[in-house]
Amino acid sequence: MVDSTVQHKAIAHPTDSRLLEVARAKLVAAAKQAGLQLKQTLAKEGKGLLRKAHEGRAKLYAWYAPEVDCISKGKARTPYEFGVKVGIVSTLRHNLIVGARAFHGNPYDGHTLASQLEQASILMQDLGITPHTVFVDLGYRGVDGDNPNVRLIHRGKLKRISARERAQLKRRQAIEPVIGHLKADCRMDRCHLKGKRGDRLHAVLCAAGYNIRWLLRMIAKKGLRALYSFLLHLLGLLALGPKPLTPRSSNSQLAVG
Template identity: 40%
Template sequence: MEKNITFPTDRKLCFKALKLLVKKARAYKLRLRQTYTRKALYAFVWSGRYSHARQTKRANRELRKLKTYLGRVIRDVERQITGNELEENFTELLTLAKKVHTQKRKDNHKVYSLHEPHTECICKGKAHKKYEFGCKVSIVMTEKEGVVLEARALHGNPYDGHTLEEAIKQAEKTSHQEIERILIDKGYKGHTVEGKEVFISGQKRLTKHFKKVLKRRQAIEPHIGHMKSDGKLKRNFLRKEIGDQLNAFLVGIGHNLRLLRRFLYKPPPKKV
């Protein structure tokens, strides 16, 4: 589930961090030696232009300038608030700005958004869209009807197999029924579920009956597609981690209501 953020690049994050620091410093009447807002804007624009023209050395030169300006503003603000009552007000923003200023390409736990700092990079492994910036969502559905029993956001980018046991427990708690058979894809290998029939996609040495049963695993894909197109699973507009949890929960409720409406709908009689 993607967050409502722009695609993160170093130049965007550095420029945004500098603007936010200058804006907050002005709000608290701090007199900075130099704001670098105009110089930073010039470097930001030309870095994008050089990147578009594939002039990497020139683009990196402008990015280094942008980082230099950000570092100067960070140090200037720190000098003025150290040992001051304003220190507490700037702590969160300064921490994010420092992380944006120092983070490298292969670092872990990077900042991808300043207004949604908990956003994670999820590798999808698909040719058309390699990465997604948001959080994972765990969904448990019934085998035939496609009714959602459990839908919740997972933070920290956990391995799928480690989340299955908790998801099944929550689904059983919601439905007040014991789940006997579980159909999952290959991403859940290494799960810790015991005492239940678990079938993984591509599993060999199955009878014809269970091969037919396992084909029902793919039935969840169109349901997820409807949750993205008809619901709000494609992009989450709610703030912070609690917004992720609420959005995932409400998407599941909305999907169940659409299924119920379709079940109760009676088409009008055809005119002869």
């Protein structure tokens, strides 16, 4: 399953007047530090300053975080969110996250699918698994030609898919609570790391934390014997090295939201 969400940046809600007032105050402070005498500082007019973004030029939402994008996901409660778009890839059956990547510039969801599947294939290459069936929402329409090695399934193809695939498509909504837990339990709701690299690292670390919590729940449910078997299997993989990439039909289905 693949879906996109917004990873909020730790910034104040951007307003033009506040951004201009911060810029004015910094310019005045820099001039005083350099020993320059200003005729006027516009201190009284500072709070009433307005600006107009030029056409074709990206708008700035935070002085110390110029990589922040304004993203509209069509939500009634939060029509506009300020941060970066993050793509999440999870398995169809057990909701284990196998990919998390940040995309700056607010790209179209379908244009990010190839990069997300590439990351998922790299992370699963030691298991010899490559995704071949991807369940997505309608935001990923029209990119079948860009991803010839996978089969994209969404609601727009209901008349062209089998009954089994229609039943599996109902599982696609399971990625929504996964994203909810990522934000509520794994701190993806607010990124405090600096720059674009910080956004990418934060997305991967939150996904890793989710998988660790998933593993701990499995240990609590099945006992330490399951952990011992898992460690033996992991040591065997490390000793044998990566296996050849042969797709498996049981574990290589992903759902993209």
